[in-house]
Amino acid sequence: MNSRFMMSVAAAALIAGSGFAFAQGAGGAGSGGGAAGGGNAPTAQQNPALEAKAWGHVVKLKPADMDSYQRLALAQAQVATNNSNQAQSLQQQALTSSPGNDSTFSGGTLGSLSEDPVTQAQAASEQEQQTKLLTQAGKIGKKADLWWKRSTLTYGKLVALPAFAKNDLAATVWLNYGSAAQAASDGKTAIKAYEEFLKIAPDDVNAPQVKKVIIQLKASEKASSTSTTTTP
Numbered sequence: 117m118n119s120r121f122m123m124s125v126a127a128a129a130l131i132a133g134s135g136f137a138f139a140q141g142a143g144g145a146g147s148g149g150g151a152a153g154g155g156n157a158p159t160a161q162q163n164p165a166l167e168a169k170a171w172g173h174v175v176k177l178k179p180a181d182m183d184s185y186q187r188l189a190l191a192q193a194q195v196a197t198n199n200s201n202q203a204q205s206l207q208q209q210a211l212t213s214s215p216g217n218d219s220t221f222s223g224g225t226l227g228s229l230s231e232d233p234v235t236q237a238q239a240a241s242e243q244e245q246q247t248k249l250l251t252q253a254g255k256i257g258k259k260a261d262l263w264w265k266r267s268t269l270t271y272g273k274l275v276a277l278p279a280f281a282k283n284d285l286a287a288t289v290w291l292n293y294g295s296a297a298q299a300a301s302d303g304k305t306a307i308k309a310y311e312e313f314l315k316i317a318p319d320d321v322n323a324p325q326v327k328k329v330i331i332q333l334k335a336s337e338k339a340s341s342t343s344t345t346t347t348p
Contacts, residue, residue, distance in 0.1 A: 164194035168266075175270075182277055186289060189270040193296050196263035200299075203257040210249035213242055264300035271296055272305070275312075287317040291326070298329070303337045 171188035178184050271293035274280060283289065294309035310326050310333075317323065 164191045164198065167191040168195055180277060180279065182274060182280060182283055185270055185274040185277070186285070186292075189267045189274065189292065189296065192263050192267035192270060193292070193299075196260045196267060196296075196299065199256050199260035199263060203253045203260060206249050206253035206256065210246045210253065213246045213249065261300065264296055265302075267296040268293070268300045268302055268305060271309070275309075287313055287320065290316065291322065294326070294329075298333065303333045303340075307333050307337070 168188060168191035171184055171191055174184045175181065175188055271289065274289060275293060280286065280289075290309050290313035294306045294313060297303075297306035297309055307330055310330050313320075314323055314326060314330075
């Protein structure tokens with residue numbers, strides 16, 4: 117499992133636990149209703165990959181349409197979430213299929229197994245299955261990384277539109293932008309997006325959790341910067 121996949125999964129889990137991931141409508145950010153409230157939400161649950169493709173075509177035809185960009189970003193984020201969940205599931209399957217999890221074996225390595233040929237063959241088969249599952253999880257994890265980056269880029273284009281400043285859903289968009297960037301391991305972008313969200317909706321129900329996430333992201337960015345500076 118590559119480290120970038122693990123980072124994305126960890127970020128996704130943190131965001132999901134905070135209860136403000138991928139808000140799809142404005143529930144009155146700053147009014148106490150929470151930016152993650154209801155609204156006319158674009159749905160990307162049934163086949164988000166196809167929906168993302170369709171909205172990708174729409175934004176090419178309507179490059180200034182904010183709603184189309186938001187729907188595209190949400191669909192991309194849903195694909196990323198699905199891939200992350202699938203990769204995690206495969207990783208868990210791999211861990212439970214490890215020979216080391218079977219009490220029949222001592223230590224979980226072929227060298228410490230019984231001399232029984234049947235037992236050794238079973239262990240070898242389970243080891244092969246585990247390797248296949250981890251390989252598959254890694255590939256799907258990379259796809260999740262790619263879709264998180266796509267969603268982040270789409271949100272970046274959305275907030276750069278001239279009309280965005282007058283958008284009633286600005287708080288929701290900045291919140292989603294930060295969530296996608298965080299899952300894409302883009303700490304600097306996530307911090308900026310979350311801070312913009314707080315400027316618009318400082319009293320939103322999600323604000324306290326967002327502030328905590330910003331502190332964590334800044335600490336991570338600082339540690340990463342220090343590590344890079346001290347590396348010979």
